[in-house]
Amino acid sequence: MGLLVVNTVHRDMTRWHSANAFLGEKSKYALLLVLLVSVFCASFWSAPVQAEDELNCVLCHKFRGLSRIDEEGNFRLFYINENLFMKGPHKRINCMDCHRDIEKIPHDPAKKVNCTTECHLLEPSGKKKFSHKPVAKILEKSVHGRFDEDGKPKEYQEDYPTCKSCHEQPLYRPLSFFKGVSSGVSRRGLGRCKTCHQTGDFAEDFYNHVTSRLQKTRESKEIVEICAKCHEDPAFQKRHGLDNVVASYKDTYHYKAIRFGSDRTADCVDCHIVYGESVHSVESMDSPTSATYKANIAQTCRNAECHHEAGEGIASYRVHVDYNNKEKNPMEYYMLKFFSGLMAAVLYFFIVVIFLELLRRLFPNFSFNSAERSGHAVTKPTTEGGE
Amino acid sequence: MQVYPKINYRGGKRYFFRFSLVQRIQHIVLFTCVITLSLTGFPLRYHDQSWAEPLYNFMGGIDVAPWIHRGMGSVLLGLFVFHTGYWLYLFFKHRVGRLIRDDELTVGNFFKEFFSMEMIPTAQDGRDIVAMFKHLLYFTNKPPQYNRISWKEKFDYFAPYWGIPILGPAGAALWWRDEFTQIFPGWLLNAFYIMHTDEALLAALFIFFVHWYNVHYAPEKFPLGTVFLTGYLSEADMIHEHYAEYTETMKAEGLEHEIKLQGHH
Secondary structure (H helix, E strand, O other): OOOOOOOOOHOHHHHHHHHHHHHHHHHHHHHHHHHHHHHHHHHHHHOOOOOOOOOOOOOHHOOOEEEEEEOOOOEEEEEOHHHHOOOOOOOOOOOHHHOOOOOOOOOOOOOOOOOOOOOOOOEEEEOOEEOOOOHHHHHOOOOOOOOOOOOOOOHHHHHHHOOHHHHHHHHOOOHHHHHHHOOOOHHHHHHHHHOOOOOOOHHHHEEEHHHOOOOOOOOOOHHHHHHHHOOOOHHHHHOOOOOOOOHHHHHHHHHHHHHHHOOOOOOOHHHHHOOOOOOOOOOOOOOOOOOOHHHHHHHHHOOOOOOOOOOOHHHOOOOOOOOOOOOOOOOHHHHHHHHHHHHHHHHHHHHHHHHHHHHOOOOOOOOHHHHHHHHHOOOOOOOOOOO | OOOOEEEEEOOEEEEEEOHHHHHHHHHHHHHHHHHHHHHHHHHHOOOOOOOHHHHHHOOOHHHHHHHHHHHHHHHHHHHHHHHHHHHHHHHHHHHHHHHHHHHOOOHHHHHHHHHHHOOOOHHHHHHHHHHHHHHHOOOOOOOOOOOOOOOHHHHHHHHEEEEEEEEHHHHHHHHOHHHHHHHHHHHHHHHHHHHHHHHHHHHHHHHHHHHHHHHHOOOOOOOOOHHHOEEEEEEEHHHHOOOHHHHHHHHHOOOHOOOOOOOOO
16 A cells, blocks of 8 residues: 555556556646645655654655565655655555564565554544455455365466555545545534544544545546456456446446546446445355346346436446447447448448449430430430430 | 419519529528538647638637637538428428329328429439530530539538438437447447538538538639529529520420520620
8 A cells, every 4th residue: 555655666567658647638637736835844844754664664665765676676756755655545554554564674675565564543433453355355355365165276266466566556546635625514624523533643643544435535427447457368267257338338328428538427336336335345256245246237227316216227227338248249230230230231331333334424415325325425315214 | 372473574684583582591491501600610629730720719719719610510410301391391292292182192192292302413414414414515606504503502512411411410419428428338429520520611612612602602603692582593503504494494484485595694
């Protein structure tokens, strides 16, 4: 998740390109603006930003060039931008809380961070140590979990997403970067919190955390791209026996509206997650508790924000149609064939007529009938028409 | 109803009556709807093309364009209903009315009158198509002599008259999808989606290439055939496109001696 720990940014250049594709023109400008503003503000702040950095890790990691080529030949950047880190959700956590295998400084190559590690923060509702374990559990139970019902590892383990498969995408880091630092509904409301919660930045952090969670954080277009990262890959589809659901989704008005900037039509998670549940709980359409289980589809479509007037009939609407698949979508296949055939017949016929007509103008008087050729190319008027 | 002279003179030239004002207005409403519907519809069909987004934004973007599309679609459906009422009115007033007056109203005569309306395809159209191909393939140098409504124009007429009942209700069902699924199964919407977009593509390609070639792009018409505005067709075009009607009209107006020959002028 390492929102600011940008150490893997350059591992894969293609990822950067797809990241750029996520950013619309607007967000690019917003990004530029945020960068400019932070540079501007930073020039006034003489005091360094105070991170929870007891061991002074940034002593080394503040250098922009801190990088190396790892054993797999990937370029790794270990630079940490403190300003950005301080705007991320991990700002109150010690480096060592997550990077637990580091015992001495300078340290050996660190292992990958386990997101389910318990950190020193207390989760306020239960006063337990905070960890991402609950969400990891939801993911594990979902169709994206890497073990089957009997606890056996599923085939093609490397295809199943870990936390970072999605959250390492540039669009997920750092959160405040994309939504603006001033998340929340009212800065004035914060004043009420601060009356009692005076210690440190607690009120501010807590308020921002809660209010930002109440907003839609990602554009639908970005959600589609995240899912497409795996589901659009033909080799991946083949390994798991899946259809190209991204392509078929992109044929729907749902996507087309999103494509042109609407946020009012359904993206992947709107239909594949039971209304009100965590976005990590995607289930197979064969599971009776799934949002896309046959008996639940109508209810999913009828969720308050979408087709709330729809009847049971809506359940038989097919969102993912493969127009080239005769077995799966025979009606759509043959209808498309009919219209393509009709179109070809009509247009080819008229194109031929127009072409011949234009050609005829070049030789207006020519005829294979030699009698006509010698005489004048005129016709006696008749009233019947025809010949 | 206004009576239009069969032949009008402007600047010493003859012009032949073809379309009344009511018909021309219907046509203007028709093409305004079709062009606007195309501009607000096809960017969605071809959303992955580079021109789609700028064009769609020009038409108002995702917040406005769909409403223009639905509005114009409603107007077009209204036009379909109006036009149906229009020809039914003319049919009953003039043809059935005459049968009643002459006390000749039988089922046979009723259908005979129905099938003799000028937009209905006849055996003569088949003969005209054969004559056209004979001419186009150089078996004769006599061009076909079309009557008042040629087979091409009948095709032009029935393209929207079959297209709108396919496109319109399908579009309406997709618009009122929630209410629709209270009565009908949702898979019908899948069918309507194909009907709507594919029939639209056929209509647009036919209109913008074939129809516009016939009335605007063809060398003697380019850049603009004006009959859709004036309702009258020039003598040269009459001879070229409706020679049978031309000679008939000239005779009826007592201008038999001034009939020009259908050569290549």
